[in-house]
Amino acid sequence: MDKRRGGRAIVIGASVAGLVTARVLSDHFDRVTILERDRLPDEAVVRRGVPQGRHAHVLLTAGQQLLNLWFPRLAEDLLAGGAVPFRTRDVLWHQGGAYWVRPDPGHPGMSMSRPLLERAIRRQLLLERPNVSIADDVAVDGLILDADRVVGVRSDAAEHRADLVVGCTGRNTRFLDHLANAGYPAPEISAVPIDVAYGTRLMRRRPDRRDDVPAFILGDPAGVHRMGTALPVEGDRWIVTLGAAPGEALPTDPGEFEEFARALPAPVLADILTRSQALGPVLVQGLATSQRRHVERLRRTPAGFVVLGDAICSVNPIYGQGMSTAAMQARALGQAIERHGRTSPSLPRDFYRRAAKAVDMPWRMAAGPAFTGHRSGIAGTIGAEIVDRYFGRVIQACHTSVPVARRMVRVQNLMARPAALMTPAMIVRVLLSSRRSPVEGDNRPATDGAMAGRRRRPGPGTGSGRQDQARNSSI
Ligand SMILES: Cc1cc2nc3c(=O)[nH]c(=O)nc-3n(C[C@H](O)[C@H](O)[C@H](O)COP(=O)(O)OP(=O)(O)OC[C@H]3O[C@@H](n4cnc5c(N)ncnc54)[C@H](O)[C@@H]3O)c2cc1C
Incomplete structure (x- = not known):
């Protein structure tokens, strides 16, 4: 397999999935062009194609690590744009009736609007990767097929030729429908x-x-x-x-x-x-709905084209996984290219198998009732009910046990699999600690300014004192 760069790739969509995909492809292709329907603003403002950008967006550790790897100056850029640094141990997380103990010592994080994050990634991409360009105000309306391969895209009257096209146009992507109209099987869709x-x-x-x-x-x-x-x-x-x-x-x-x-x-x-x-x-x-397209089950798909990001999996954003999952999929695309080469007909299927692994954990977490309280359709078996109940106990244990909270935070940040909470030693900790969970209100900070209150030790009348005990717990 040829390890040198060559050829041209097109990425459709300049949101987070498109930007990180372009970064990964820039290691493998001579030229990477992103085509984006919106006119991209210079300022960090919400735009039409990403309406969710106005809502709070958190970047999980798994995504943060990949972004820092690909864009070493991203943090600097974000801070210059006004992002607010914090340590993860200071984050307030209240679930199951009380605040969780905070895993010590925590690591540095940053809080910013979604438009600021997207603008900083875009800027870093264009600054650091001279072989990447973005054409905005270009709506792609179709794929160009030749024999069993996608060889480019159409926008208005123009044609753009490429060796690989990656569709990062979000959960309502139409490109797989285009392929179905051309005779390819459409992926099954799970919708919760x-x-x-x-x-x-x-x-x-x-x-x-x-x-x-x-x-x-x-x-x-x-x-x-x-x-x-x-x-x-x-x-x-x-x-x-x-x-x-x-x-x-x-x-x-x-x-x-x-x-x-x-x-x-x-x-x-x-x-x-x-x-x-x-x-x-x-x-x-x-x-x-939470929605997943099972592209990994496609028996036939043309060479030269894949979808990536929310187009594959878009879940209830309650645990903030979308951007990090997109980054993990982009990494998987790079791995598939390394394995098969840029233009191999085997690339799409191998990538889809790897992408399925990347989205599997977020999908199970976000679509399953254990984490969200929503009945999912995944559950329903006795085993699933037991797991759900157990995760209820994990949430309770996070009120008092630093080791359980630390592990849970790693799972939430896609740094460990949920199975990491089910080792025999963890199960014992969870069962013991969840019994010591404070009743509703016990962990509540002492004043109405909850964040000011949390720095105080609970005094008489502000709680049972179990919060202090909880902070020191090593169970
Ligand atoms: C309310 C809400 C809150 C969320 N909170 C979080 C969070 O806290 N943390 C987190 O990680 N994720 C969160 N997400 C998910 C996150 O926004 C997405 O996972 C993330 O944006 C990656 O999506 P994407 O790039 O695949 O698609 P999108 O963000 O949907 O972007 C699609 C892009 O494609 C462009 N496009 C569409 N059609 C065309 C076309 N024909 N031609 C050219 N361009 C086109 C669009 O203009 C857009 O730029 C949240 C989502 C919602 C709805």
């Missing part, structure tokens, strides 16, 4: 109803406050499964995103939005909404 709505409001953040850390508040899956997050971001702003329970409407009226936040099991988000100046209206977006 979630029927959730997310609503976001930008608030002014006082730069002199020292409690600017991301906060995540999740309702009880067995009860009202609402959630919310507040991220400190550039421009002295908070992004406050609330998620409704399945089937529930998310209010756009500011007062009702705040009431909704107040009903969450911890007051931190409502407090931000109460004390801060609003910078815009509440903007809501719904998501009906």
